[in-house]
Amino acid sequence: MATTNTPVPYSDRTFSQIRADLIAQIQTSYPDTFQDFTDSSVGSLLIDINAGVGNNLSINTDRAFQETQIDYAQQSANILQIARTLGFNIPGNRASVTVVDFTVQVPPRGDRPDPQYLPTLSSGAQVVGSGKIFQTSNIIDWNSEFSSLGDPNRTIIPLYDGNGIIQAYSVTKREVVVNGATNVFKKIITATESVPFYELTLPDNNVIQILSVIALAGTNFAGNPPESEFLDPNNIYYEVDYLAQQTVFVEDPNGGSNPSTTGNTSMKAGMWIDVTKKFVKEFDSNGFCTLIFGGGNGQLDIFLDGFAKAGVTNQQFLNNYLLNTSLGEMIPVGYTLFVQYTTGGGSSSNIGANTITALGNVQLNVNGSRADFNNAVTKSLTVNNPIAAIGGNDGLSIDQVRNLVRYNFSAQGRNVTVNDYLFQVFKMPGKYGSPFRANAFKENNKIVISILGIGSDGKLDNTSNTLLKQNIAEYLSGYRMVNDYVEIRDGEIFNLSFSIDLYVMDSVNQADIANNVINTVSAYFDITKEHMNQDIMLGDLYKSINEINGVNNILNLAVFNKIGNGYSVNQLRQPYVGTITNGGYEIQLVNNTIYSVEDSMFEIKYPNRDIEVLLRKKTDLFV
Amino acid sequence: MKGIYKKLSMKSINIQFPIKDDPATNNLFLLNYITKDALVSDLQLLLYTKKGQRYYMPDYGTNIEKFLFDPETKDTENKIIADIRESVRTYMPEVTINSVAFYTNQDVGYNDLQDNELRISIDFTYSSDVFSDSGTIVLSF
Numbered sequence A: 001m002a003t004t005n006t007p008v009p010y011s012d013r014t015f016s017q018i019r020a021d022l023i024a025q026i027q028t029s030y031p032d033t034f035q036d037f038t039d040s041s042v043g044s045l046l047i048d049i050n051a052g053v054g055n056n057l058s059i060n061t062d063r064a065f066q067e068t069q070i071d072y073a074q075q076s077a078n079i080l081q082i083a084r085t086l087g088f089n090i091p092g093n094r095a096s097v098t099v100v101d102f103t104v105q106v107p108p109r110g111d112r113p114d115p116q117y118l119p120t121l122s123s124g125a126q127v128v129g130s131g132k133i134f135q136t137s138n139i140i141d142w143n144s145e146f147s148s149l150g151d152p153n154r155t156i157i158p159l160y161d162g163n164g165i166i167q168a169y170s171v172t173k174r175e176v177v178v179n180g181a182t183n184v185f186k187k188i189i190t191a192t193e194s195v196p197f198y199e200l201t202l203p204d205n206n207v208i209q210i211l212s213v214i215a216l217a218g219t220n221f222a223g224n225p226p227e228s229e230f231l232d233p234n235n236i237y238y239e240v241d242y243l244a245q246q247t248v249f250v251e252d253p254n255g256g257s258n259p260s261t262t263g264n265t266s267m268k269a270g271m272w273i274d275v276t277k278k279f280v281k282e283f284d285s286n287g288f289c290t291l292i293f294g295g296g297n298g299q300l301d302i303f304l305d306g307f308a309k310a311g312v313t314n315q316q317f318l319n320n321y322l323l324n325t326s327l328g329e330m331i332p333v334g335y336t337l338f339v340q341y342t343t344g345g346g347s348s349s350n351i352g353a354n355t356i357t358a359l360g361n362v363q364l365n366v367n368g369s370r371a372d373f374n375n376a377v378t379k380s381l382t383v384n385n386p387i388a389a390i391g392g393n394d395g396l397s398i399d400q401v402r403n404l405v406r407y408n409f410s411a412q413g414r415n416v417t418v419n420d421y422l423f424q425v426f427k428m429p430g431k432y433g434s435p436f437r438a439n440a441f442k443e444n445n446k447i448v449i450s451i452l453g454i455g456s457d458g459k460l461d462n463t464s465n466t467l468l469k470q471n472i473a474e475y476l477s478g479y480r481m482v483n484d485y486v487e488i489r490d491g492e493i494f495n496l497s498f499s500i501d502l503y504v505m506d507s508v509n510q511a512d513i514a515n516n517v518i519n520t521v522s523a524y525f526d527i528t529k530e531h532m533n534q535d536i537m538l539g540d541l542y543k544s545i546n547e548i549n550g551v552n553n554i555l556n557l558a559v560f561n562k563i564g565n566g567y568s569v570n571q572l573r574q575p576y577v578g579t580i581t582n583g584g585y586e587i588q589l590v591n592n593t594i595y596s597v598e599d600s601m602f603e604i605k606y607p608n609r610d611i612e613v614l615l616r617k618k619t620d621l622f623v
Numbered sequence B: 001m002k003g004i005y006k007k008l009s010m011k012s013i014n015i016q017f018p019i020k021d022d023p024a025t026n027n028l029f030l031l032n033y034i035t036k037d038a039l040v041s042d043l044q045l046l047l048y049t050k051k052g053q054r055y056y057m058p059d060y061g062t063n064i065e066k067f068l069f070d071p072e073t074k075d076t077e078n079k080i081i082a083d084i085r086e087s088v089r090t091y092m093p094e095v096t097i098n099s100v101a102f103y104t105n106q107d108v109g110y111n112d113l114q115d116n117e118l119r120i121s122i123d124f125t126y127s128s129d130v131f132s133d134s135g136t137i138v139l140s141f
Helices: A017-027 A042-064 A076-085 A227-231 A314-322 A370-378 A398-411 A420-428 A464-479 A510-524 A539-546 B035-048 B076-093
Strands: A097-106 A128-129 A132-135 A154-160 A166-180 A181-188 A200-202 A207-217 A236-240 A246-252 A270-274 A278-283 A289-293 A333-343 A382-384 A435-445 A446-454 A486-490 A492-504 A551-562 A578-582 A584-588 A600-603 A611-616 B095-103 B119-127 B131-141
Touching: A017 A042, A042 B035, A076 A398, A076 A539, A097 A370, A132 A181, A207 A227, A207 A236, A207 A278, A207 A289, A227 A333, A227 A510, A270 A333, A270 A464, A420 A435, A420 A446, A420 A464, A446 A464, A464 A486, A492 A510, A492 A584, A510 A611, A539 A551, B035 B076, B035 B131, B076 B095, B076 B119
Parallel strands: A236 A278, A446 A486, A492 A600, A492 A611
Antiparallel strands: A097 A166, A097 A382, A128 A132, A132 A166, A154 A166, A181 A333, A200 A289, A207 A333, A246 A270, A278 A289, A435 A446, A492 A551, A551 A584, A578 A584, B095 B119, B119 B131
């Protein structure tokens, strides 16, 4: 019989807490009925069971809540689900990348290779090494000295016979190849598949990239459609980050990709287009890739044809309302879906240098006048990767997803901070061009994207082509804030020269010392390691020079700003010392530093003549 | 004479084991009112419980069932006795096991047991303050 009413503490959660509460409750409410609370009593057994059930419920409640929080979730499926909910498009395996030298031997014509026998290699050419397939993504044209991105990538070496006569030229194109093999998955669309938000899971669990998704009318396709069908905009379902995304950045066929705008590169013009045929890609926790298509019916979308003109009925209006294409289109019945995708990647695709030496499926086109020469050129194709394939990994780890979701969610796919703009510039697909260096900063309340290219001589170039700037502007327009004014302009190049006065040892070869100094200073200003808006602190340079064998001391180090006459016309902001000397203006060093500006980068353009080294022995010094 | 006889009312100690309904009072469980009965219930619960069976108390109980298919030897008996003593010492220190007897063919009254049946008779004493008593329980497996 209950004698008193004691409040039950509902906040207790653990076994021991609940057990103690129940015992206290019984002791208070039923003191005459139950007094034996030893472990061996039946009452204790029942109390323990109750406390245990309460404890398990608490744990499961905690666990269920924990799995809804990105910071604490443990199960990969839940983390991926949260990430997708927050708009983070989770990538799968990443493919390794390397460069491969594609070499052919071409018959000579005078002092150069006969241009009619310079071949082209169709895109998607496969090269193989260590059991891994790598593919090119662009046409390789031996007639062009540039890559598709505008980088100089052709070398020509004459091949002599025993009499010193040129027999052929070895012409090498150094091109980027990406790990992965292309596959095509076919699916006939019946009424079962023509449903809103149809999900199609690809049979491979190592999908790297979806190259193209097309739907063709008909269901009796014997083989895969030709490449042209995969590129036809009328067939394509576009990949988007989320189905509500209305526009995608694609190649503009009328974008004026001509030599005057591209600077003789095969760069494409890009543009944003509205799309309703679209899909999103998701990876599950087992690595399988699922494509999710839209929910609308494009054939019923009367809004597209003019709502008022159509004079719709109530039923049509309802259909239109329910099946509009703002979230994409269903694939119609009676069509066949072809998904072209690459598989491979992963950390195992990182293979060593000089291992990619075999050819896979390649289509080399030689169109010279003599068939035997054409055959000889075709048979001469060899490949080799001079550097290791790097960058392949097995997708993001759970902790990487956890952290990237936060950044992705805060950015929301928009450019809010200045660094977001810079981030987006480098996200632009490569075929629309890519600056060698870029920096973003605010100037007079506008966002300035400053870019620098690299010329065929390997020197910095600030006369970038018009199309690249247009493409960057067009691409950023899809992300910029509505009230941000964005200017794309060429950056500044500050050419430097050095005069270094050294006290050196008699015992060490003077020419070696001078060469080592020139090499050290050149390496210090290596443009492949420098960034825009990077100040040059000379302390480390002093240290490096002092460590050169034979150098006793640095007597003087003067830095000059070279302007004009083959050098950049950009003038350093730092004050000069006196008038023009040594072909340039001596820079007045402040804090032993050469200060950059936001849109600039330093370069020693001609190291062999821009680095002057004066060597003095002990006998030369006035002591 | 009214008020001369007073109904004796005792406080219950714990719940009987094995658990049974109490039809007389319509209570859910029959209760124990005498210390010895309470200890017998506790002892039976302890010795019939397999280790690992009790929520959040994995060492509570005995491993007697594990020995059922072991050879019928003195060694097995000694292991069972040790198991019982250790368990009682840990969870019911007020009880002392005096002796343990095993019956595999006939019980203490010479009644035949079923095949593979084991009965264990345990003599025990207990003390509580100045009171002490002894008793016997028989476990059947």
